[in-house]
Amino acid sequence: MSSYVLPGDSIPLNLILLPGEPDPKLILGPGLIRQDEDSAMSTKAGIPHSNETERKWFVESNQRRYVPSAGEDVLGIITAKTSEYYRVDIGAAHAAVLDSLAFEGVTRRSKPNLKVGTLIYAQISEANKDIDAELTCINPATNRADGYGVLDKGYIYMIKCSLGLCRRLRNEEHPIWTRLRQKYKFEVIVAVNGRICLKSNSARATIETIEIANAIKEHDV
């Protein structure tokens, strides 16, 4: 099997059926659809990956447009608000919905009053192609904010890059970070929707922040 696929290429699944297991459950991730009993078809150009013991397959590809998927961390900007929820632009085809109560320690009486234009770091709690994505600022694993929430402290600078680069930059040991760490001190949030947030505590440090941003952008192809 070649290490690259184009749309239409077949990927053998090599299913090993256990006795008494007539209909095995498979997980076909992004870029794959089921072709027949023992093969999947790629729908994107990229590198196929598989974990045959866990029965997971996916194609790693790069693109610029974000497609929401449950459990992913995103950076969004509030575009509208109602009494019940906020609409948040996460760079996808449709705005996501963030419930006013989906923040840590918030009750019906103490709802945050966020303005249009506020930057939010949140997790996608529900994603379905037919329904607008739903966000939450509470980590479902711990029921705490764990870093999610409104980004309003300090000088914040947001840049956009390709989704592939964002995924790679979420690795703390990426060569860009090792190099930038030697020169600057900075705080950064890398979301999977193609947005990166850099934070500095003074206006002077903002200039450094922009230098970091330029270094990241240079890496994008």
Place this chain on the structure above:
Amino acid sequence: MTTDSIRPIDISYNLLSRVDGSAKFSAGNSTVLCSVTGPADVRIRDEKLDKATLDVIVRPAVGVTATKETSLAYMLRTTFETVILLSHHPRTQIQVVAQIISDDGSIISHLINATTMALLDAGIPMKAVVVGVGCLVDDKGKISIDPTADEVEKAVSTHNFAFDSVSLAVLYSESTGVFTEEQYFQCFEACKSCAEQLHNTIRKSVQARIDYENPQQ
């Protein structure tokens, strides 16, 4: 002069920063720059509840979009609607803008090729890769693949085909001029074998791009 293969091909990606995918496809002096935006927000009147709306705009090298470009856009839209998995992104729009940079013959097939490359760059889900090949039959009954504008002037008939990469099935076929049934099928076979070569070229180009993006692998 007659040729039996496509002119030298040059493909470059991601030239435009404000769209979701773009590619420039050149064969000889015929060049098309194509951009793809989407899946993005759709105007309410174009919204389809069960699938994405594919919108294609063809812009000429000189002048404004006229009937010819509208007809080329219709050709591209109907060809690509069959291979793009539009149902994966309901209530969205996928907009394709194909800008002809220079037209030196066989522009229909290169519009198809440029659109394919831009869709690949944008990561739009597709069932197959589409390749377009054009050819002509001259007054001596000889077939030339991928003719230039000068060659087309002297053609008796011209033919354009689009094939999908999986089964090499015909997705689009268009012919002009006077020709026999036998000539048509000769052209078809000649274009089909070129489509296979072109598909390999596209595959290599995509592989080179993936290698460039993932230097550690």
